[in-house]
Amino acid sequence: MTETEVEKLKLMIVDDELDNLDLLYRTFRRDFQVFKANHALSALDILEKEGEMAVIISDQRMPEMNGTEFLSRTVERFPDTIRILLTGFTDVEDLVDAINSGQVFKYITKPWNPERLKLLVEQATETYRLVKQRTQELRRALRRESLFNEVTTAIRESLDYGNMLQKIVATIGQTFDATCCLLIPVEGDRLTNDKFSYQDANSSILNFAFDHSLFEKVVETRHYQLNQETFDGNPCNYLVVPLTYQQQLLAVLALYQVGRDELWPDEDIKLITGVADQAALALFQAKLYQRLQEKQEQIHAELEVARQIQHNLLRQSLPDIKEAKLQACCYPAREVGGDFFEVFVHPKGDLWLAVGDVSGKGVPAALFMASAISVLRRELSQETPAEPHIIVQNLNHALCNDLISNNCFITLVLACYTPSTKELVYANAGHIYPLLWSRQTDSNQQPNYLKVRGIPLGILPTWKAQSGRLHLSTGDTLLLASDGITEASVSSELLKCEQTDANLSPSSHPMLNQEGLWQLLQTEPQPLSLNHLLARIQANNQVQEDDQTILSLEVL
Numbered sequence: 001m002t003e004t005e006v007e008k009l010k011l012m013i014v015d016d017e018l019d020n021l022d023l024l025y026r027t028f029r030r031d032f033q034v035f036k037a038n039h040a041l042s043a044l045d046i047l048e049k050e051g052e053m054a055v056i057i058s059d060q061r062m063p064e065m066n067g068t069e070f071l072s073r074t075v076e077r078f079p080d081t082i083r084i085l086l087t088g089f090t091d092v093e094d095l096v097d098a099i100n101s102g103q104v105f106k107y108i109t110k111p112w113n114p115e116r117l118k119l120l121v122e123q124a125t126e127t128y129r130l131v132k133q134r135t136q137e138l139r140r141a142l143r144r145e146s147l148f149n150e151v152t153t154a155i156r157e158s159l160d161y162g163n164m165l166q167k168i169v170a171t172i173g174q175t176f177d178a179t180c181c182l183l184i185p186v187e188g189d190r191l192t193n194d195k196f197s198y199q200d201a202n203s204s205i206l207n208f209a210f211d212h213s214l215f216e217k218v219v220e221t222r223h224y225q226l227n228q229e230t231f232d233g234n235p236c237n238y239l240v241v242p243l244t245y246q247q248q249l250l251a252v253l254a255l256y257q258v259g260r261d262e263l264w265p266d267e268d269i270k271l272i273t274g275v276a277d278q279a280a281l282a283l284f285q286a287k288l289y290q291r292l293q294e295k296q297e298q299i300h301a302e303l304e305v306a307r308q309i310q311h312n313l314l315r316q317s318l319p320d321i322k323e324a325k326l327q328a329c330c331y332p333a334r335e336v337g338g339d340f341f342e343v344f345v346h347p348k349g350d351l352w353l354a355v356g357d358v359s360g361k362g363v364p365a366a367l368f369m370a371s372a373i374s375v376l377r378r379e380l381s382q383e384t385p386a387e388p389h390i391i392v393q394n395l396n397h398a399l400c401n402d403l404i405s406n407n408c409f410i411t412l413v414l415a416c417y418t419p420s421t422k423e424l425v426y427a428n429a430g431h432i433y434p435l436l437w438s439r440q441t442d443s444n445q446q447p448n449y450l451k452v453r454g455i456p457l458g459i460l461p462t463w464k465a466q467s468g469r470l471h472l473s474t475g476d477t478l479l480l481a482s483d484g485i486t487e488a489s490v491s492s493e494l495l496k497c498e499q500t501d502a503n504l505s506p507s508s509h510p511m512l513n514q515e516g517l518w519q520l521l522q523t524e525p526q527p528l529s530l531n532h533l534l535a536r537i538q539a540n541n542q543v544q545e546d547d548q549t550i551l552s553l554e555v556l
Contacts, residue, residue, distance in 0.1 A: 009054035011035070012047070014070065015058070015059040016059060018038060024036070028121065039063060040070035052080065056074065056084070057084045059085075071083045080132055082125075086109075106123075144274060161286045161289075165185065165283070166196045168183060168279045169183040169253065176255060177200075179256050182195060183251055183253045183254075185251045186249045189249060215240060219242075224269065226239055235258075237263055238256055243283060245277075251280070310332075315328070319343065324553060324555055325553075327529075329530050331548045333361055333544045333545060333546050337362070338358030338547055339357050339358075341549055342356075346380065350385075351419065351553075352416050353414075353416075353478075355551050356369070358372070359409050361547065368406075368408055372399065372410055376395060385416075389467040392427045392457070395412070396458070396462070397461075403457065411430040411431040424469070429453075429454055429455065429456050430454065430459075433514065435521075436448040452466065453465065480551045480552075481549065485549070485550055486511075486516075488511070488538070489545075520537070521533070
């Protein structure tokens with residue numbers, strides 16, 4: 001059989017009149033592979049053996065089975081075949097039913113005009129070719145879509161970079177029936193030393209030798225490479241494709257098929273390169289995710305170091321003061337924060353207390369917090385420290401330019417307590433009021449808010465305010481807190497809001513405020529424990545919104 005004959009379309013003629021059968025055969029044998037049958041059952045046997053015909057020409061009136069019945073039996077198995085019916089009589093209902101059901105393309109009456117029949121068959125042939133072309137295109141599109149979905153779903157099951165590389169090579173290898181596959185990641189347009197491989201479980205080939213020159217060629221050209229060699233006496237087809245996303249080469253993938261004589265067909269190459277593009281997109285996302293994870297881990301590690309440094313900046317142990325009790329707690333909302341406290345005992349005997357709050361949270365606030373503590377300790381370490389309001393002025397002078405340029409400010413309360421005279425001198429730079437009360441009085445006492453106050457640090461180049469002065473007595477307690485305490489949301493039951501505000505429901509979470517803090521202090525067991533107080537405040541807060549710092553001085 002010649003190549004021309006192989007390329008001919010198949011045509012079947014079915015007619016119980018042998019003269020007609022022979023005439024039709026001679027009419028079309030030059031242009032088609034013609035199969036002939038003198039009755040329908042014989043035609044069905046030929047179809048069973050030879051497969052799909054491009055065109056079937058069948059007589060209507062035949063023994064055992066008429067033409068429309070015969071053609072109807074071919075529709076389900078060979079839907080693309082074009083069917084022509086020859087009829088020598090006018091059976092309108094049969095013809096209409098056959099045409100409407102799609103069994104018959106057209107019909108022609110006997111005796112037929114040869115030229116008209118040839119023209120009709122040409123139309124049928126063109127229709128068949130068009131149908132086959134569209135059907136193949138649709139099948140390719142469906143196969144491509146199915147493969148894309150299958151591969152993409154399999155690949156994206158994990159965002160781990162290493163797992164995804166292995167998933168890519170295994171999924172593509174299985175999908176395209178490769179004997180084995182090899183995938184090598186690319187960094188900076190160079191092949192890495194990492195290799196991910198797949199081998200067909202049914203293959204007996206071991207220690208397959210990969211041709212790395214093809215990998216280098218793909219890296220150089222960014223284009224797939226095809227090759228065929230012999231391995232252990234068997235033909236071996238190589239297909240090496242780049243995995244590229246946005247002109248960035250991410251990896252090179254090689255597929256090997258052993259025992260197949262033909263090279264990879266164009267359709268498979270298009271599918272594989274298309275799937276490789278999809279895999280490259282998923283790989284790019286996984287790589288980006290991995291880098292993000294590594295960056296987050298690095299940032300977390302650095303923040304942990306910063307947290308430890310900041311923790312060490314705060315006093316790790318509080319001094320023992322005769323006839324006084326000190327407590328302090330500081331809890332950043334993040335790894336690091338802007339709240340701070342200071343407890344400093346001067347060699348001359350004075351006790352200095354401070355609580356400060358840098359605007360904002362996180363690293364920027366922590367940096368200013370460290371600067372503020374450093375400058376404050378320098379001021380307090382003088383042989384004769386200035387009064388609190390002068391020290392606050394000096395702090396503002398040292399930090400103001402940096403604070404203003406970064407849109408930050410610091411609120412601060414600084415107090416000096418002299419145990420011998422029990423005098424307290426304090427300065428307030430925009431901080432919430434210090435709270436003073438005595439356990440010597442009855443339970444109906446009102447808190448004493450120390451209201452001498454100036455503006456926060458970093459607002460104006462010069463800070464101006466006076467110090468407040470008072471004397472403490474035995475049993476007095478001074479409480480300094482940051483706004484992270486007073487602005488915390490707490491349960492209404494904790495504050496008994498149903499007694500203080502009828503508009504608040506029992507399930508609401510109002511802001512604590514200084515009045516609520518005072519209410520909690522009245523219900524705290526004695527002796528006062530700041531850890532217990534904070535535990536009650538934080539009990540109904542799953543997320544801490546702001547840094548929380550609190551410091552107390554109790555005169556014994």
